[in-house]
Amino acid sequence: MSQNRILLALTDKEDIRVLTGYLSGVGFELSLTEDGAAAVERSMTEVPTIMIVDMVLPVIDGERLFKIVRHNPHTSKIPFIFISNNAVDIKGFKPGLDSFVSRPLNLEQVDGRLRQAMFQREDAHGGAKGIEGKLSHMSPPDIIQFLHMNKKEGELKLTLGSQVGHIYIKEGDIYNAVFEGVEKEKALYRLLEWNEGGFEFMPKTIDVPKKIHSGTSNLLMEGMRQIDEVKRIKERFPDQKNLLKMKVEPANLPKDLDPVIYDIVKLMKVYARVKDLVDRCPLPDYEVYWTLTEMLSRGFIEEQKASDEETRQGFLSPDQTVNIRERIINNFTGIGNYNYAKIFLLSTSSVLVDAFLDMCCTRIPGLTLTQKTFLSEASVGAQFGEVASIKLQEGMDIVIFSLPIIRNMGPVVKSFSTNLVGLILLWDDDVGADLNELVDAKKEMVALKKCPVVHIFAGEGEKVGLEISYRKMFMIKDSEPIFKLRTQEKGIVFDIFNELFGDLLKQGVA
Amino acid sequence: MATETKTAAAEKSGKDSTLSDKFHNAAFINEYGKLESLRAVRQNTLFSVILVNIEGFEGTQSSLKDPKMLATVQKVAAAIISAVRNSDVVGMTDNKQIVIIMPETDYFTSLSLIRKLSHATDVLLRDGVIDAAVAYAQAAFPRDGKTYDELLMTAKYRFTDRKNSLWDKLDLDDKLFWEIVEGLFSRGYKGFDNSCFDAGMGFELTEFIMDQINDLIMKEIKRSAHRKAVAYFSARKISASLPVAKGLAVSGPLSSKIYLAGEAGDNIREIRNASLIILDDPRLKETFFTFYLTENSGYALVCKENWGATFSCFHTSDHYMVEGLINKFYKEYSLQEQLV
Numbered sequence: 001m002s003q004n005r006i007l008l009a010l011t012d013k014e015d016i017r018v019l020t021g022y023l024s025g026v027g028f029e030l031s032l033t034e035d036g037a038a039a040v041e042r043s044m045t046e047v048p049t050i051m052i053v054d055m056v057l058p059v060i061d062g063e064r065l066f067k068i069v070r071h072n073p074h075t076s077k078i079p080f081i082f083i084s085n086n087a088v089d090i091k092g093f094k095p096g097l098d099s100f101v102s103r104p105l106n107l108e109q110v111d112g113r114l115r116q117a118m119f120q121r122e123d124a125h126g127g128a129k130g131i132e133g134k135l136s137h138m139s140p141p142d143i144i145q146f147l148h149m150n151k152k153e154g155e156l157k158l159t160l161g162s163q164v165g166h167i168y169i170k171e172g173d174i175y176n177a178v179f180e181g182v183e184k185e186k187a188l189y190r191l192l193e194w195n196e197g198g199f200e201f202m203p204k205t206i207d208v209p210k211k212i213h214s215g216t217s218n219l220l221m222e223g224m225r226q227i228d229e230v231k232r233i234k235e236r237f238p239d240q241k242n243l244l245k246m247k248v249e250p251a252n253l254p255k256d257l258d259p260v261i262y263d264i265v266k267l268m269k270v271y272a273r274v275k276d277l278v279d280r281c282p283l284p285d286y287e288v289y290w291t292l293t294e295m296l297s298r299g300f301i302e303e304q305k306a307s308d309e310e311t312r313q314g315f316l317s318p319d320q321t322v323n324i325r326e327r328i329i330n331n332f333t334g335i336g337n338y339n340y341a342k343i344f345l346l347s348t349s350s351v352l353v354d355a356f357l358d359m360c361c362t363r364i365p366g367l368t369l370t371q372k373t374f375l376s377e378a379s380v381g382a383q384f385g386e387v388a389s390i391k392l393q394e395g396m397d398i399v400i401f402s403l404p405i406i407r408n409m410g411p412v413v414k415s416f417s418t419n420l421v422g423l424i425l426l427w428d429d430d431v432g433a434d435l436n437e438l439v440d441a442k443k444e445m446v447a448l449k450k451c452p453v454v455h456i457f458a459g460e461g462e463k464v465g466l467e468i469s470y471r472k473m474f475m476i477k478d479s480e481p482i483f484k485l486r487t488q489e490k491g492i493v494f495d496i497f498n499e500l501f502g503d504l505l506k507q508g509v510a
Numbered sequence: 511m512a513t514e515t516k517t518a519a520a521e522k523s524g525k526d527s528t529l530s531d532k533f534h535n536a537a538f539i540n541e542y543g544k545l546e547s548l549r550a551v552r553q554n555t556l557f558s559v560i561l562v563n564i565e566g567f568e569g570t571q572s573s574l575k576d577p578k579m580l581a582t583v584q585k586v587a588a589a590i591i592s593a594v595r596n597s598d599v600v601g602m603t604d605n606k607q608i609v610i611i612m613p614e615t616d617y618f619t620s621l622s623l624i625r626k627l628s629h630a631t632d633v634l635l636r637d638g639v640i641d642a643a644v645a646y647a648q649a650a651f652p653r654d655g656k657t658y659d660e661l662l663m664t665a666k667y668r669f670t671d672r673k674n675s676l677w678d679k680l681d682l683d684d685k686l687f688w689e690i691v692e693g694l695f696s697r698g699y700k701g702f703d704n705s706c707f708d709a710g711m712g713f714e715l716t717e718f719i720m721d722q723i724n725d726l727i728m729k730e731i732k733r734s735a736h737r738k739a740v741a742y743f744s745a746r747k748i749s750a751s752l753p754v755a756k757g758l759a760v761s762g763p764l765s766s767k768i769y770l771a772g773e774a775g776d777n778i779r780e781i782r783n784a785s786l787i788i789l790d791d792p793r794l795k796e797t798f799f800t801f802y803l804t805e806n807s808g809y810a811l812v813c814k815e816n817w818g819a820t821f822s823c824f825h826t827s828d829h830y831m832v833e834g835l836i837n838k839f840y841k842e843y844s845l846q847e848q849l850v
Contacts (some may be wrong), residue, residue, distance in 0.1 A: 026779070089597050106846045112785030339734055385726040399733075410702035412723065414827035415809035416730065417804075435840065444702045 005029045006114075007048035009039035009057055015083060015105060019052065022107050030202065036060025040068050043075050050117050052110075055084040063090055066098075079117035081110070095503050130154060134198040140167075142222050143199055148172040148216040154204050160197030161445065167191065168208045174219060176211040184211050186284045189223040226286035237289040238296060240275040243304045244268065246475050253300065260291045261300070269358075273306065291509050323505055325392045328421050340397040343500070345387065346441050347426035348434070353402050356426055356485060357387060360493045400424075407437050413445070420449045422500045426485070429459030429466070439473055452503030454496055458485040532591045534601030542599055543611050543658030550651050555613075558620035558650040559658070561665040562590065562608035562625070562798055565642040574606065582640045583608070586631055593630040594623065603662065611658075617650040617805050618738055618767070624648060625837050632841075643683075645669065654807050672703045675830035676704050687838040688793055689813050694824040709813070710820035720755055720798060720813055727802045727809070728757040731766045739804040740768040742836065746795050748786055749773030758783040772838075791844060801836050808832030 005040040006028045009064050010016050016032065024030055031046055033039045034498050036057040042050065051069065055062035062082060069075045070092050082090075083105070099113045127168075130152075140148075140158060144167070147156065152173040158165040165179035165187065177188035212219065230237075238244065250265045260283060274292065281288045295301045328341045347353050360367055369388050388400040398421070403413055423445055425438055442453060455476055457467075467482060476482060513692045527583050534542070545557065550557050564586055567579055574580050587608060599611045610627075612620060624646045631644040636714055647668035649655060654664040672678050676699075682690050709715040727741055743754045750759070758768065759782050771787040772794050778786060800811045808829040813821045826832065839845070 084594065089595070102846055106844075108786060108788050109846050115781075115785065176650045384722045386729055408700065408707035409610045410700075411809060411825045411827035412726075414702040415807045416726065418804070418806040440702075 005031060005046060005048045007039060007042055007046065007051045008032045009036060009051065009053045009062070010034065010083065011057060012053055012083075015103075018105050018107070019110065021144065022110070026111075028205070034058070035229060036062065036065040039065055043069050043078065046287065047075060049064060050079050050081060050114060052083065055082055081113050081117060128340045130201045130203045132198065132233065135160075135194055135197045135199055138199070140194055140199070141224065141411050142168075142218060143201070144174065144220060147201065152201070153206055155206070157200045157202065158191055158194060158197060159199070160194055163197075164251070165191040165194075168206050170206040170210075173210075174212050174216055175206060176208050182279065182282070184282070185214075185223070187211065188219065189226055189284050189286070192220070192223045195226050204253065210362060226284055230286050230289065233475060236293055237325065238292055238303050240273075241306055242274050243272045243306050244274060244277065244292070244301050245272065245304055246300070247302050248300055258291065258294075260287065261295060264288070264295065265300075266293060270299070274303075284357045302348065321392050324398075324501055325396050327505055328392075328396070334396065340389075340399050341421040342399050342401045342417070343422040343424060344413070344417065344420060344445065345400050345402040345426065346438060347412070348401070348428065348430065348438060350402075350474045352426050352428060352485075353387065355458065356424075356456070356493075357400075359485070360497075407434060410441070410444070413441055414448070417445060417449060420445065420451055422451050422504060423453040424496070424500065426458060427458045428457065435473060442474060452500055454483065454500045454503075455480070456483045456485050456496060524802075532600060533587050535589070536598060536602050536604045539599065539601030539603065539609060539611065543603075543662075546611055546613055547651060547656070547658045549613075551656065553653050556616045556651060558612045558617065558648055559661045559665055560610040560612070560620060560624060560646055560648045561603075561662065561669070562586065562610070562627075563645040563647070563669055564608070565644070565799035567642065576771065585634055585640050587646055589630040589634055590815070593626050595749055598623075609662070615647070615650070616738065617653055618740055619660075620648040620650055621803075621833065621836075625840050628837070629841065630631075630756055633637040647672070650707050650805075671815045672830050675828050676826065677828070677834040682834055682838075685838075686713070686733040687835070687842040688797075690835070690838060691797060691799070691814075694704065694812060699824065704824070704826045704831070706822070706824050708820060708822055710816075711818060713820065717819060720800070720821070720823075723811055723825075724754050724800055725757070727800065728754060730802075730804075731764060731768070732757070732761045735762060735766075737765060737804070740769070741766060741803075742769045742771060742787075742799070742839065743799040744771040744794055744797075744799045745770065746798075748772045748778055748781070748788070749775030752778040755781045755784065787843070787845065799835070799839075801832055801839070803829075803832050803836065810835050 004027065006023055008016070008019060008023075008030060009033070010019070011034050020030055020032065031042055031048065033042055034057075039051070039053065040050075040060060053065060055060045057065065060068070062084075065082055066082075069078060069080075079443040080093075082098070082100045083103065084100060084105055096242040097117060101110055102111055125446055135158065143156060147154075147169050149172065153170045156167040156169060158167070163180065165177065167177045174188065174279065176183055177185075177191060179187035179190055182190070214222070246265065246268060253261070253265065260281075263283075264277060264281060267277055271280055277292070278288045283291075287367065291302070296303060326478055345353060345356070347356075357369065367388055367390050370386050384401050385401060386456065387402045390398045390399060390400075401416065403409055423442065425442055427435060427438055445451065446453065455470070455474060457470065470476070471478070481495075481499065483487070483492055483499075485492065500505060546557050549555065559567075559834070565580060567583060574583065587600065590608065590610065594610055595612075595615055598615075599773060600610075601609060603609050610623075612623065615623070618727040627646060628644070633642075634640045635643065647665040649661040649664035655661040677683075680693070685693075693704060697706065707713075707715060709719045710717045724743055728768040731739055731741060743752075745752055745754075749755065752770070754768075754770065758764075759780070761783055764783050764809060767785040769787050770781065770784050770790055773790050774786070774788045796815045798813045798815075800809075802809045807827065808831070809825070809827055810832045811823065812835075815821055
């Protein structure tokens, strides 16, 4: 099959002139017929990438031609673009793959349909399963070796319960591996360990960039070595659940250390738990553990036992997770269409957002910062949009969505609040900040969504009068707390989220 | 009659002879609407209805006795019948309002059909064939109601609800796309529905706010890839290096339809997951827009570049404003509808 051959079955001279001129100009190889019977024959001999067909054709009309081609297993995946004066119902028509273009022809529209049909076709081809089986019968290294020797191209999907990993292979070489937000060697080495679950290899064109540059044999040997090493000296590594703290100021670290150490120090500004550090660092797990052990032995960092709350795998218990998920799905109109719910973090400045996230992320297990937030760790830029997420069960996330600049951003707040389930208001005693904008946002959102709200004051003021004025301004009931965000009281973030989720579970929200 | 099937007889009696062969009376259309909603529930499929409001037509039998009004309704009905698909059913409700029932049609396709219908009736108005304005409102199953009657109620409610929108308040139906856009910056709107702001050098917001908002929309689209939405992003030059195009390049198949509008730039064939609207219009070099419409919300951002890398911006969360701007954009540039 030619990659770029289009079979045209057209009778209208103007359509032929316009389309052949345009399509040949953009590099397609064209094959033209003027009746339906010839088009059927050509579709089988040439198997084009796409067919552009007039609904009205001599001998066999467009609809009949479509049925014949679609019923033939050799040609059933060819996308159709119909040219007609108006759209008609055709049995077997697949929206997304097939499409209509009405006269007079608009070349941009034709181009759009072609593009759509080509990508859909690639996806449809990619969906075909090649090999599948159980990892207990054939381990990941064996599968990879087999694909490497046969110079295969496609996607190897490994599944273990709800976990799914992907390895992209081209000409037998591994181009990339992706597993739960990590990629490259780190993901590959984690997947190599699996000895139960299933696998499928789907032959398809791989157009992902090559991110793994070592040869397959070397990768497999190194991966297996690292897995063995981790098992062998596990006791020497810091406990996954524990917290790590810098013992020396990052600026005072020697200048000629392994660059990995500086990367980990940067990460430690955001994450404290060993597991989070290992997960977030792009290097393979063994190398991160080894570096952490090295840093501990040289006295750069110290290991602290985490509190009970901090040692939990997730911030929420399994029961809470299920209940919150049910509450969100059942109580919020239209939320069923979404696989995530939002908590708005509305604040008077992006610096406050950074301070809040810093506290949350170093303490709350299971809360993940988005990559952009992490990259902007200098915390100068405005935190706008998704800044962190908490995973609930069955593919549902709760996303923390930050809008630090409220001024004149009302339509953004309103438009993106469809799946809103909670509101965090954050302000300080900066006299320049416009608290009225924050108050208005609360009024608008509560009227629109009736969602729970928590209030956090991040200023230094302790005057009684100040709290009273805030309560009046934000219309906060006496029974509702105003949390005070202090850097020395990091445990407060648990109270904040407990209050928010507690309210969510209690409230009979609309 | 003995040789006719019951369905054919019902269909024959259901035709409103005063209008057209394809125009059905209230008894038939009510029955059809109810059956369609039952079918949609049973088979978990979609359908939509469109209600048509003809200015001055009060929806009573007596107003149809006025020959001028009858002629207007007939012309509008004929234009609608010629514009709809073969699968759509057109007729009159009990309240003497023209209704179109569209099987297997979602919210977005019904909006496209409204654009097509409104183009057909605008031609009548422009050519002086009718002198009454025609308005449309739609409702889609199951988003707006579970039964045919609920959908009719929602569509009716939309006629009144739209009166509160900025679109109707400013009477923008009669204005051109660029005329509307130009008028939005200067009014100093403030609030959660419509708001104006300045960005760029010397302002609280940088010029990157536009990219940030576009990025926000792309993230929303990619997070729920199965959910339908439409998004239009304009740029001076469409190229594979646009942030939006880069975002699309690394995403899997999306249910949303994304359009990039502007002059053709570099590597446009590498752009994935989007349809290109190639427009060589100098106004697109200094004014940028983003329209984003989902089943539950709408957002539009329009920014005009001023001297010294500063921008005057208007944005709205008003659904009718977003729909109106998209419709005007389609109309102004004669973009064709994809009705599937």
